[in-house]
Structure formats: structure tokens, C-alpha cells
Amino acid sequence: MMIDTHVHLYDQAYDQDRDQVVVRAQEAGVARCILPAIDKNSYPAMEACLQAYPHFCYKAIGVHPGSIDKNYKTELDFAFSKKKDAVAVGEIGLDFYRSQEFKKEQITVLEEQLEWAKEWDLPVIIHSRSSFPELLDTFKRCRFPNMRGILHAWSAGVEVFQEANKYGTFYMGIGGVLTFKNARLAHVVEKTPLSDIVLETDAPWLAPDPYRGKRNESAYLVHIVKKMAAIKEISLHEIVSVTTQNALSLLFNKET
Ligand SMILES: [Zn+2]
Numbered sequence: 611m612m613i614d615t616h617v618h619l620y621d622q623a624y625d626q627d628r629d630q631v632v633v634r635a636q637e638a639g640v641a642r643c644i645l646p647a648i649d650k651n652s653y654p655a656m657e658a659c660l661q662a663y664p665h666f667c668y669k670a671i672g673v674h675p676g677s678i679d680k681n682y683k684t685e686l687d688f689a690f691s692k693k694k695d696a697v698a699v700g701e702i703g704l705d706f707y708r709s710q711e712f713k714k715e716q717i718t719v720l721e722e723q724l725e726w727a728k729e730w731d732l733p734v735i736i737h738s739r740s741s742f743p744e745l746l747d748t749f750k751r752c753r754f755p756n757m758r759g760i761l762h763a764w765s766a767g768v769e770v771f772q773e774a775n776k777y778g779t780f781y782m783g784i785g786g787v788l789t790f791k792n793a794r795l796a797h798v799v800e801k802t803p804l805s806d807i808v809l810e811t812d813a814p815w816l817a818p819d820p821y822r823g824k825r826n827e828s829a830y831l832v833h834i835v836k837k838m839a840a841i842k843e844i845s846l847h848e849i850v851s852v853t854t855q856n857a858l859s860l861l862f863n864k865e866t
Contacts, residue, residue, distance in 0.1 A: 611641035612835070612850055613857040614828040616701070616735065616762050616783055616810035619645055619667060620655035623814035623825050632663055635828035639850070643828055644861065646670040646701040646735050646762075649677035650688040660695075668861070670698035670735050672723050675705040675716045682712075682719050690726070697861045699727045700735025701762060704748070707740040717748060724752040727759070733860050734759035736780075742770050749777040758860060763787070763812055768801050781856055783810045786818035786826060789837045800841050804852045808860070809834060 614635070624631050635643070645656050645667055659667050671692045673685045702723045704716050727734045736759055738745045749757070757778030761771065764782040774780050784807055788795050799807070809831055811817075817826035818833040839846045 611854060612639050612809060612831050613854055613861075614640050614643045614811050614813075614831055615760055615808045615857050615861070616646055616785070617643050617813045617828050618648070618652075618815075619643060619663075619813070619828070620652060620659045621814050622655070624827075628659075628662075631827050631829075632666065635831075636666070638829040638832050640828045640831060641666075641854075642857075642862075643667050644670055644698065644735070646674075646698075647672055647689065647692070648674040648701070649685055653688075653692060668697045669695065670700035671696040672699045672702040672735075673719055674701050675703050675720070675737060676708060678712050678716050678719050680712070680715065682715050686719060686722060689723075693726075693730065696730075696732065698733045698735050698759070699723050699730070700759070701737045702734060703737035703762075704741035704745050705737060705739040706744070713744075717744060720745075720748055721752055724748070724754075724757070727757070728752075728754040731756060735783075736761050737763070739765075742766055746770070746773055746777075749774060753777040760808055760810075760860070762810060763816070764798070765795065766798075768798055771798075771802065771806075780806075781808045781860060782806055783808055784838065785810045785812050785834060786816040786822070786830070788841075789818035789833055790822065791819075796837075796841050799838060804842065804844075804849065805856065807838075807853055808857045809853050 760783045762783040813826035
């Protein structure tokens with residue numbers, strides 16, 4: 611069985627055929643999905659998914675850096691109120707690629723949410739784009755003993771990953787980008803032990819080859835697993851079993 615550690619199944623891209631998308635995922639061997647929040651607009655549809663697919667969909671709560679502006683307090687308060695049953699705080703982080711306008715606010719909101727993770731003893735799901743120096747800096751300032759999580763849609767090198775792991779226990783979230791031609795990410799994955807990797811789709815975005823550019827879905831995890839097995843020259847079975855174990859121990863260790 612596989613775990614899709616990052617899928618926006620509540621996105622309107624699935625409004626016409628969400629049940630079939632879930633069936634295809636389950637048939638492909640996906641046993642659980644983590645649904646990361648974006649902002650307060652994402653919660654009604656996310657909560658509908660949690661109700662419709664219990665024991666398949668699990669939620670993360672938080673404010674995505676792309677949704678942060680001067681009025682970030684409203685978003686923070688709303689996300690905070692949704693804490694019940696969350697398995698992670700996410701997706702949270704820094705994104706200076708789209709805009710640098712609210713850089714200071716993004717850092718403040720990340721600090722606050724790392725504080726929640728500490729208080730609630732939950733892992734974090736981190737989104738970081740064009741912001742690794744500031745991210746590492748924030749980790750350094752806010753580190754706490756059991757800080758852990760996923761560095762989602764990993765795009766940087768091995769060195770930055772190792773640097774982040776000085777401040778906590780972080781897994782590399784690997785998805786469809788791995789299957790793209792000439793992906794620099796292939797070299798990063800080759801050099802990274804499987805014990806540091808979890809699988810994700812980030813669906814409906816970032817579909818793997820041969821679906822690049824189309825709508826993504828959790829069933830396509832299989833294509834990412836195949837590519838990873840080829841890069842690492844190990845069996846599909848081993849890729850699945852180790853990455854699933856990583857995801858279970860990070861996100862579901864409180865169940866046992
Ligand atoms: Zn996402």
C-alpha cells in the first residue's frame with residue numbers, strides 16, 4: 611500500500627468525478643491521503659472529503675504562504691480553530707517566487723505555525739519556493755526537540771536538505787517532477803537514502819509523465835514509484851514499503 615502525503619482532493623478539478631478518482635487511487639494501491647489546507651476557502655470542500663472518504667482522507671491544517679497578506683491574523687485564527695483530528699500542520703512555509711510583498715508577514719505566520727506544531731506535537735508540511743535561506747533561518751530560530759515533517763515538492767539539492775535536517779527530522783516529498791526529462795531531481799533522489807523520502811502527487815497539479823500538463827491524481831503515484839525504482843535500481847516493492855513506513859511513522863505514529 612502507498613500513502614499520498616500531499617493531495618488537494620477537495621480541489622474543484624475533481625468536482626465532476628471525485629468518487630472515481632478515489633476508486634482509481636485505491637485500485638492502484640493508495641491506502642491513505644493527506645489533504646493539506648491552503649486557506650479558509652479550502653476548508654468546506656476539504657471537510658466534505660473527510661466525511662465522504664473516512665479512513666482514506668486525513669487533514670492537515672494551516673495557512674499556505676501564498677494566502678498571506680496584511681490580514682493574516684484572520685487566516686491564522688481560522689486555521690487554528692480547525693485543529694481537531696489534524697495529523698499535521700500544513701501546508702505552511704515561505705513562497706517568495708510569486709511575490710515578495712508580504713515577506714515579513716510570511717515569516718511571522720510560519721513562526722506561529724511552527725509554534726502550534728510544537729505545542730500539539732504534530733509534524734509540519736512545508737512549502738518553500740525561492741526561500742530556502744529564510745526557511746533554514748526560521749527553522750534555526752524556532753527549532754524544538756521533536757520538530758519533524760515533510761519538505762514538500764522538494765526542488766533543492768542534497769546539501770540544503772541536510773542543512774534542514776540539522777534542526778529536525780525532515781523527509782523529502784517527491785512527486786511527478788521526478789519523472790520529467792532531464793530532471794535534476796533524479797540526481798538528488800539517487801543520492802538520498804530511501805529512508806528520507808515520502809511519496810506525494812500534489813494533485814491536481816504536477817502530473818507525472820506520461821500525463822505531464824494534465825490533471826494529476828493519486829493513482830499516478832505508481833509512475834513516480836517506477837521512476838524512483840529505476841533511478842535507485844531497487845524493486846518497486848522496496849520503494850513502496852520503505853516510503854510507506856516513513857509516512858506512517860511520521861504522520862500516524864499516534865494511532866498505535
Ligand atoms: Zn500543495
